Amino acid sequence: MNDRSFVAAQDFLLSAKTFWTTTLYGAVRDSYADKASSSQDEASASVEAVAEALEDTTLYQFYAWLERHLQRMKYAGRYGLVSYHDERRAAFLDSLDQIESEGRLLELNENLDLPAYYTGVDIHQHPGGVWSDALAGIVYERGARTTTPLLGAAGKDVHERFTDVALGDGAPKTVLDMGCGFGKSTQPFYRRLPDSRIEAVDLAAPCIKLAAGMAQKAQAKNVRFRQMNASNTDYASGSFDLVTSTMVLHELPPKTIGEFLDEAFRVLSPGGRMVNLDFYSLPDAFRRFIHHGHARRNNEPYMGPLAEMDLSALLKSKGFVDVEIVPFKESDDIDLEANESWRFPWTVIAATKPDGCTS
Amino acid sequence: MTRESKPPRAEQQFFDDPAIDRIMGAFMSLATEHYVLLDRFRALERELAKSGAINSAALDQEPDESERAESLADRNAFVEALMRPLLGEQDALGAPGKFSLKTTKSGA
Incomplete structure (x- = not known):
């Protein structure tokens, strides 16, 4: 496939996804509102009641089909990201070879055991997942540019926005980015905090390799990407002033979320803050229904369980204080109440390790 | 690390x-x-226009009556091929309708 055909096909799919995100989603929302107002109180409805009202309608069936298959076509098939990159494998491998392989920016661990929950499902419908192919990080990065068509449509990029929230007025000397992927979430931290030490860990070698490549290009001197399980790191207790994660919790089974939070608590210095960005705040049954459907269709088996967890109680049971769980606007023009277009239920989940806590 | 190949699963x-x-x-x-x-x-047209091989403006003009008449038979044949299957009629004679071998027994 030539470059022009690949871009044309991907552009077509993105336009189709935009139509789905705005027009089709709006039609499904309105169709439910019509049914709910004639039968029961929309505010007190359950996910099951929304399912009862919508799942057998032709409109919703097309909505659901397109959610699954537009994503499938983005990754798989003739014009998919995987074929495109596979046909150019040698050149992409060559670009990865230019990255400083071991040392200051990157530390790989070939012997790392990848958990079964991680290898058992191809998340985001990315064939082979984000870990099994040397090019998986590059494919993931390219795909992530168009996951949500309206993301960052107005104002700053989502990671810059999240960094604003995580840093507030502070300048932590040590930061750990847990489950950093290909390092997009880590970039604003190492760029804005040149005098701080930024560590980032992830399970996927192909992703952190790309992350290190981006840091190398940016001539960053204060960051290191390590292949490591964020729920079980080798950092000494109390090592970090700030621990962050972006879009990681929803990839973890509930038991692992508990271990992840325990580890964040352990490596935080007393008084240190943990700030996560994830998908959690769902104000009504309709959006909850849409979210659970998305999880199933996009190969996200743990997104649903996270949405149903009592995170506030869990964080307090782990010893955290000052727990804050607040909706997050991924773009300037988002009206959280209006529910105009499909969006992820972006939420900041933050908590502090108490002062004087040495455990 | 590579993934062992797995048999395909049924699509949702x-x-x-x-x-x-x-x-x-x-x-x-x-x-x-x-x-x-x-x-x-479109890309091809742009390149051809740039080289002077074609006149893009001429391509965009409404076809005159003779050109439309010339293409009518081809247009009708296209529509015929597209829509004929909607009638559900055979092209070559054979047994009609839906069939099943589920209940066929020898001698029945």
Whole structure:
């Protein structure tokens, strides 16, 4: 496939996804509102009641089909990201070879055991997942540019926005980015905090390799990407002033979320803050229904369980204080109440390790 | 680390009849291919116009009556091929209707 055909096909799919995100989603929302107002109180409805009202309608069936298959076509098939990159494998491998392989920016661990929950499902419908192919990080990065068509449509990029929230007025000397992927979430931290030490860990070698490549290009001197399980790191207790994660919790089974939070608590210095960005705040049954459907269709088996967890109680049971769980606007023009277009239920989940806590 | 190959799993089903799920897949593949061709056609036209081989403005003009008449038979043949299957009629004589071998018994 030539470059022009690949871009044309991907552009077509993105336009189709935009139509789905705005027009089709709006039609499904309105169709439910019509049914709910004639039968029961929309505010007190359950996910099951929304399912009862919508799942057998032709409109919703097309909505659901397109959610699954537009994503499938983005990754798989003739014009998919995987074929495109596979046909150019040698050149992409060559670009990865230019990255400083071991040392200051990157530390790989070939012997790392990848958990079964991680290898058992191809998340985001990315064939082979984000870990099994040397090019998986590059494919993931390219795909992530168009996951949500309206993301960052107005104002700053989502990671810059999240960094604003995580840093507030502070300048932590040590930061750990847990489950950093290909390092997009880590970039604003190492760029804005040149005098701080930024560590980032992830399970996927192909992703952190790309992350290190981006840091190398940016001539960053204060960051290191390590292949490591964020729920079980080798950092000494109390090592970090700030621990962050972006879009990681929803990839973890509930038991692992508990271990992840325990580890964040352990490596935080007393008084240190943990700030996560994830998908959690769902104000009504309709959006909850849409979210659970998305999880199933996009190969996200743990997104649903996270949405149903009592995170506030869990964080307090782990010893955290000052727990804050607040909706997050991924773009300037988002009206959280209006529910105009499909969006992820972006939420900041933050908590502090108490002062004087040495455990 | 590489992943061991696994047998394919059945695709998720969204419509009451799974045939619609599958035909939608074929339809979206054709739509994508159609857009890729359209994009390439435009690029080709742009390059040809740049080299002076074609006059883009002439291509955009409404065809005159003689040109439309000339293409009418071809247009009708295209529509015939597209829509004839909707009638559900055989092209070559054979047994009609839906058949099943489920209840066929020898001597019955």
